[in-house]
Amino acid sequence: MGKAEIRVPAGDGAVFAAPTLIGHYVRDHGYCPPAVFISGLLAFRRGTADLAEGWFTDSPTR
Template identity: 55%
Template sequence: MAAYPDLTSYNYAPQFAAGAPLNVGWLGASADWAVTPPSSELLDALWAVTQVVVAPARGFHFCELCGTEEVGVAQRLGRRLLLGHAEIRVLGGAGEVYAAPDMLFHYVACHGYRRPLRLSVL
């Protein structure tokens, strides 16, 4: 998967760039980010926005941080999701749009990725 710095302009799939989104959570194996244990409220909110995906891919991305080649499966609130095959969009409080891989839930839940502070809606 492509890696982009947080809060840079999204251009991974231009056909899904409506609203001029900003990148969040496009982590590569060498990504350097702040680590914070996520709260249950954050995981619930992120889980909710991960239910609706955009920009579906024809294959799966595997977590480079885990170093696995297995499809990511996340489970929360009695539901399971396959991760690594699409993107999500999150609207900010000032009308900004954030674009993230659907792996964002995994990055936050399993690797403690701390989203940029401007992403206060989660």
């Protein structure tokens, strides 16, 4: 934890990146991410997400 990021697709085609510790920041420090980030996170469905190479930070590159 803390050495990687998660990516959350937004409805307008943008992609948000957040550190993997974002849950800790929210839970323990009262951080509130932007509403559009939260909406994208709640709408995210792993089964229908674009899981192409490069989507996740641990995916191999070229």
